[in-house]
Amino acid sequence: MGEALDDLLDLLDVERAGEDTFRGRSRGAVAPRVFGGQVVAQALVAAGRTVPEGRAAHSLHAYFLRAGDPDAPIAYAVERIRDGRSFTNRRVVAVQHGKPIFHLSASFQAYEEGLDHQAGMPSVPGPETLLTTRESLARHADRFTVPDFAERLLEARAAVDLRYVGEPPYAAPGEPRAPRSRVWFRVDGELPDDPLLHVCLVAYVSDMTLLDPVLLAHGRGGWGVGDVVGASLDHAMWFHRPLRADAWLLYDQESPSSSAGRGLGQARIWTRDGRLAVSVVQEGVVRVPR
Template sequence: MTDALQSLLDLLSLERIEQDIFRGRSTASIVPRVFGGQVAAQALVAAGRTVPADRPPHSLHAYFLRPGDPGAPIVYTVDRIRDGRSFTTRRVVAVQHGQPIFHLSASFQLPEEGLEHQEPMPPAPDPLELPTAAEMLPRYADRFTGPGVVERLLESRAAIDLRYVDEPPFATAGEARDPRSQVWFRTQGKLDDDGGIPRPLLDICLVTYVSDMTLLDSILLAHGRGGWAVGDVVGASLDHAMWFHRPLRADDWLLYDQESPTAQGGRGLGKGRIFTADGQLAVSVIQEGVVRVPRA
């Protein structure tokens, strides 16, 4: 396990300050606010710590209400909405400086058998044939706005081995492409089965963390925009929904297949499917975000 991955796991290991109240911390982000995937993952950890370990999450629905302050702790309050025979529901509010910054509803299910079908996994190259972030990002340093962007991007993703199948938006800014993108990802190192957060909750929380990294890229591709790194778009997550269909391991390769069906009114919609390397559809994701062109 790399130091960066251990730091991420420490970030997810919340401090319990009351029975259903937890405190988390943040790390420096590539933008001057708390990374949305971090808040979502921490909130899901807080909810999961009030649910029996044999009931993994099967869905979450969340709203990003205010930008988070990376320099202040985040307090997560969990409401035990329902404990049923098969399903358990939790609501989590994340608070900083006395104001809610994030709201999460999550549902957990006792595993059971049922009808089975899924969409097939789309074609994608072997992830080991693709360049790592450390190999790819320096190629585009001259396109980024301001110094140190490459270093900040590498630091923000140091715990995750994330590899683009096609060139990312900042590589082809000015050239409109199909609103589709793919990345392979896994943690930078193997996870312990006996860590502080039980599996499969840990795997699902780590995938939740990664799910906010690239989902809005397909919106940018449709308009030839490169994103914040090249200074031609201002954006932020508004809401986020995920459905967890089948077991996965965050330390094995996962394919994140993403597309954008629409953008309008200063907002854009991203849809994603996460597949295991053997073709199992494990997660569906939908996110809407603010996508604005800066005024001249």
């Protein structure tokens, strides 16, 4: 593993402070607040460490309540809602400076056989044919109006190899396009065989680009271009089939609606061999500066 991935794994390795309490570090992100994907992943790690062995995360539902302070630790309190024969439910509240900033409900299931069907995976170019994040940012460096945005974005995504199928929102602001964005991603290194770790890393990455289709629909370049401001409001994920975060995953994202200063993103994540692994939905604040 590279240094960036080591740092990310260390960030997500929340410290146990009590039987059902944990403490997580924070760090800066592209925006001057804690990255939402970090809080989702840390809370899911905390919940997972109180779950009976052999039960895998199958869904999470989360709300972002306040902006996180990157200069302060985050306390995670886990509530054991239920341990049933097949399912385990946990609720996690994240607190900073004495106030809740986030809460998450997660469900875990013991493996069982069942009916099996899925939607088909879209046909897209393979990741090896696409620009890396560094190459894409270099190509469009003249688009950014926010100082040091490209450098901060590179640092924030250093542990993730993320490649757009087609142009990202910042490539051509002012030109409305179909509200759909596809990216390939994987973490940049080989991981141990820990299912919870892989799920948590995918949750971390899932918050990076899910509102891009909202920007595309309106020809907005995004946070680095300075023509919108935004933040995640809520986040939901359903984990259908096993996956590995160190293998290529296709993130197919679209936006069916934006209104009232909010935009909705919904997505599916496929493994490279065509298995539908995850469904994701997120609503976020998307405002035009006045």
